Amino acid sequence: MTSPSPQTSTTTERYNAREAEPRWQKIWDERGIYRTANGDPRPKYYVLEMFPYPSGRIHIGHGRNYVMGDVVARFKRMKGFNVLHPMGWDAFGLPAENAAIERNTHPGKWTYENIATMREQLKLLGLSLDWSREIATCDPSYYGEQQRIFIEFLKAGFVYRRESEVNWDPVDNTVLANEQVIDGRGWRSGALVERRKLAQWFFRISDASEELLAGLDTLERWPDKVRLMQRNWIGRSEGLHVRFALENAAAELPQEIKVYTTRPDTLFGASFLALSPGHPLTEALAAGDPALKAFVEECRRGGTSTAEIETQEKMGYDTGLKVAHPLGGPSVPVYVANFVLMDYGTGAIFGCPAHDQRDFDFATKYRLPIVPVVLPTGADPAQFSVADGPYDGDGTLFNSQFLDGKSVPHAKEAVALRLENEIRGNEPVGERAVNYRLRDWGISRQRYWGCPIPVIHCESCGPVPVPEDQLPVRLPEDVTFDQPGNPLDRHPTWKHVACPQCGAPARRETDTMDTFVDSSWYFARFASEPGTAPLQKDAADAWLAVDQYIGGIEHAILHLLYSRFFIRTLQKIGRVSVKEPFAGLFTQGMIVHETYKDQAGKWLFPEEVEKRPDGTAVRVGTDEPVTVGAPEKMSKSKRNVVPPEVVADTYGVDCARWFMLSDTPPERDSEWTSAGIEGAWRFVQRIWRLVGDTVALAPAATAAPADFGAESTALRRASHRLAANVADDVERLRFNVAVARVHGFANEFGDALSAARKAKTVAPDLAFALREAASILVSVIAPMVPHLAEECWTVLGGAGLAATAHWPASDPALLVDDSVTLPIQINGKKRGEITVPKAASPAEVEQAVLALDLIAEALDGRAPKRIIVVPQRIVNVVA
């Protein structure tokens, strides 16, 4: 893209961002104005952007949420709050291990080098961060505390261990993350992935389902969308557990199967029962049935990701078993079916093909009866058919004995009542149950670059927590990545330790924790001052909850739900007092940019492309045409990135900040364009000129005169209103509206300045109003373009720094007008205007309107049918 180089201009009146920005950053840094102290008497405000993964370098697209958070932080500081605005690094994770393999380096070295680079890039953006509280989750002091918390959770019963399936690469002999499985094959080896069971650690998040669901109602400053996504994810349902008695099971087998159903009303439509391949009864049967065993293995093939499971065709295996119908209907056969999930409900279902798509598909394939039992309202029972597909709507029961004629909810209730009161073997046959989709959180990862799980496995004592005085369990440095598998597992010495309980030779847990654990409490770590214990109750209680959390919508479910669970659990064990970590949440949109490809189909960087006036694009310095693609999320692979350094050198970071806040509402995706950044540059220069012009016309600050004329009063109204309105906009994170308002004011202010310039002299009241306007303008833009604001502040002779100044107070008297201009409608169409005193009564307004010529013409001598006067708003005359 062709870009002018504004900074190469030597015109002295121009604002020189490249010179000013580093200078102010140095001054802020030296004075430590963004360092936050605990125990400050001012009210607290905690603003936080989701911390980044140190992947290498940032591009300007990453900057948007940090800039938004920075505007809030700076604004709240000006409003008198003690603001905490920290930054850290989500530093553990798989990419570091991949980099280690590719570059033959250590994951820690790679990570810390990236952190160093990205820290400098973030500093370039002029963010008002308290860098003294910086943390990296891969720091032993951080993950050591996490191990301590893990052990406390374990002792309090929030953690347990069980077998669970993983993706297994049989060639590389390694566990794969879901994203490493591509089309059912290992990403590196290309081998067909298998599901294999491993003993793994779980957090009991599903026990918290109900409170996590209920807690959503308290999160009023969260987007409804995110709350809804979490609600669906938790997936509460109400149903019935029903015990089906087996009629022909061998004596050594269980004699019944328990199923969960949300549709007990359709029991008379049941034509089969289906067990999950992982169901204990399936396993018991498979032990003596090689064909079933083969079927179960067939079901196991393929990855564990839901995407893969869900695309499989329905398959079943008839076990030959039969169950009695609990309400006296005919017996039904028992199948094992691949589509029944072991993790949900009881791992067994009853199938009612007439009213469920999956059951319908299954019954059709295996030629099982399809008996409709719910008749849509108004349908003719003789005509109604489900031959073309199941019916899952409301209606009236039929073909259902004692349920016939009842509505679906009434039938559900009737079945529940009947089965609850039917006792078999001391227990009711049916029991009402609430079920949740949410499953326990598996945190074991067979990886090196993560927080070691602080447990020692002993042959005789079982899993034993690492004693407090041996924490943190540090990652060994001397590891290699030249072969697949977990380096911790094959390290020669690391895992061999004595059992803390009996002293016998034992083995360390070699799994590390899911990195979502790291990000589930980092915001609590920021609360305690540097050099102190990572999780201090007093500090955490003082700062939490985060008042404004800002990040991408992609974390709407997992990160935010896990953090909510983690903080609730910390609260239960007495480590913190709050229950919800984030009081306010905002999800910002991405920065997108056009993509460019050359003739060979190779991606090009924006700076390699030149736009011609005729609308075509070519490679810089050539005639080679370039294909311009739709704007997409900035990404390294597509090369549609803009590095922050380039923007800073060309226009200055204030331009980038202003541009990122302009035009597009912050929750939507925003397109980065050269026209946009140039517009921001023009604006920055314009502010600079407005301030310069002000000082030229009114060189010295003066005390407020006793009286103001019409011109100066009008200007003061505009500037005082600006301060009030922008405060409101920023408070509501409507940055694009705030920007538009500043533009509007700049237009008015510019007009006032040129009018003053044309007049021979500037009266004292106008001189005061001009300087006041400039000062308010500078204060109002300070959170958004902080460097420019400092430079202007200096020119205006402001005390101290713009960054530490107070938000300008608006004189209430200047915010209200004493007269108001009302539009006049005739039959709902605007035909004129009238200016009346603000205090005018509706009757007075009505009289004034009727006296107007345009009304007399419209009425043509007739009396109006009706006149609606909405005070301060509008007048509508119905002719």
Added chain:
RNA sequence: GCGGACGUGGCGGAACCGGUAGACGCAGCGGACUUAAAAUCCGCUUCCUUACGGAGUGCGGGUUCGAGCCCCGCCGUCCGCACCA
């Protein structure tokens, strides 16, 4: 399939609780300044119409004195979830 959001000029988007639709910016056009250019400043810029005037917030209806906003029915786009019994 289920759930949700959105649909306003050439473009990004404003419009508070149902009350002047198109603020502000971008792009474009015209003008001033300049030897010239850049920069800057001024003006125009929803559509139709020479004008008067009329139409207009995806489409069709409705409620209302008045609808971008509320209700009903469509169409389209985007997002999330999905064998959850």
